[in-house]
Amino acid sequence: MVKITGFTSRDVRFPTSLDKTGSDAMNAAGNYSAAYCILDTDVELRGHGMTFTIGRGNDIVCRAIDYLAARIVGRDLEALVSDWGKTWRYLVSDSQLRWIGPEKGVIHLALGAVVNSLWDLWAKVLQKPVWRVVADMSPEEFVRCIDFRYISDVLTPEEAVDILKRSATSGEGGGKQERIKEAEANRAVPAYTTSAGWLGYDEDKMKALLRKSVDEGYRHFKLKVGGDVERDKRRLEIARDVIGYDKGNVLMLDANQVWSVTEALDYMSHLAVYKPLFIEEPTSPDDILGHAAIRKGLASSGVGVATGEMCQNRVIFKQMFQASAIDVCQVDACRLGGLNEVLAVLLLAAKFGVPVVPHSGGAGMVELCSHVSTIDFVVVSGKKSILEYTDHLHEAFEAPAAITPDGFHVTPTAPGYSCDVKEAEFGKFECPSGTFWQSEIGQKMLNDPWRGVPGEQTS
Secondary structure: OOEEEEEEEEEEEOOHHHOOOOOOOOOOOOOOEEEEEEEEEOOOOOEEEEEEEOOOOHHHHHHHHHHHHHHHOOOEHHHHHHOHHHHHHHHOOOHHHHOOOOOOHHHHHHHHHHHHHHHHHHHHHHOOEHHHHHHOOOHHHHHOOOOOOOOOOOOOHHHHHHHHHHHHHOOOOOOHHHHHHHHHOOOOOEEEEOOOOOOOOOHHHHHHHHHHHHHOOOOEEEEEOOOOHHHHHHHHHHHHHHHOOOOOOEEEEEOOOOOOHHHHHHHHHHHHHHOOOEEEOOOOOOOHHHHHHHHHHHHHHOOEEEEOOOOOOHHHHHHHHHOOOOOEEOOEOOOOOOHHHHHHHHHHHHHHOOOEOOEOOOOOHHHHHHHHHHHHHHHHOOOOOOEEEOOOOHHHEOOOOOEOOOOEEOOOOOOEOOOOEOHHHHHHHEOOOOHHHHOHHHHHHHHOOOOOOOOOOOO
């Protein structure tokens, strides 16, 4: 029996705005950040969970973590995870905290960190990586992890059990046990790269990074678009010169919500000639019918629509599927309320036959999503998809993500959820006390934030 005795929230920010890592049409100069939750126990183990932001406001999420994590202090871990769906509903049911959601925004980001820290702690107690904890569940145990309120009109617990039972005996490679062997051999999750595609990179840097990615064996490449159509056309011409049209390489685009529906259709009429697989986040993440209209408008060009990294909960995903609004589901391991809600979306995607390509651009996101994609392949859909790999900040984590020489994600093996940040990294980048943030440039960025960061000047 393990009891949760306390918690700590920590604000860690990496100054990625300085080299434009992560830059796109909507977010010119973000600092990859983690609002972090650490659960203390009456044994030596601690649970580590995080949610991802890009800088200012990370401290607000940490404050919300303090409110939510307090609700499980003094509770036994075994009791909390024995009926996960009930625990999840308990955590979203404080009426005063719920009012500032409900189940979305800052309070839901904070919930993700708390819930993920519980999964990490439980997996460490079981001495398994999180994906294997889920893979070893029966269909009924899996389904008890989910709160079906608001989605039972589309997916009932009984239907969910049936999906999991069918997947256990069918799918790619046979059944679940065969797919577990593939995961153990690092063959479960093919990788794609965005590392060359940030909008703030100049064309020479982009070209060099694309060539490097091709040499490293990547076959799927994503570029940010939406800043200027003529510049984007030049960038896509460069990309196609490097990766070709007939070499088996796949191009994907990401607009990060910068367009209206009509702007998206007009802009993509200029870019469709470069044969992208999909356009990601072409408009507001809340505009379900707008995504459906864009998908319909692009159908004749063969360009699909993808979204999900800003999709706030299982309810919006449910409606995206109902409206046939997306070709690719990009569920985020942190934007939702932790792994439990992610599992609900994986089941919804399986029911509607939509492939899952989790959003994993950002500090710690690849580490978390390696588990999510493995769960989807092994347990839920039974089908291989792809998962983003960005070559940034993995050195900050105790169990960093990695890629095999032939372009697959290395399946996590360490017990937990792979998001333990090294204490030395907290020493450098915890805000505001870390050595970087106490330095001259760090103080400039904190004290004059809108003018202290390249690309963030205001009038």
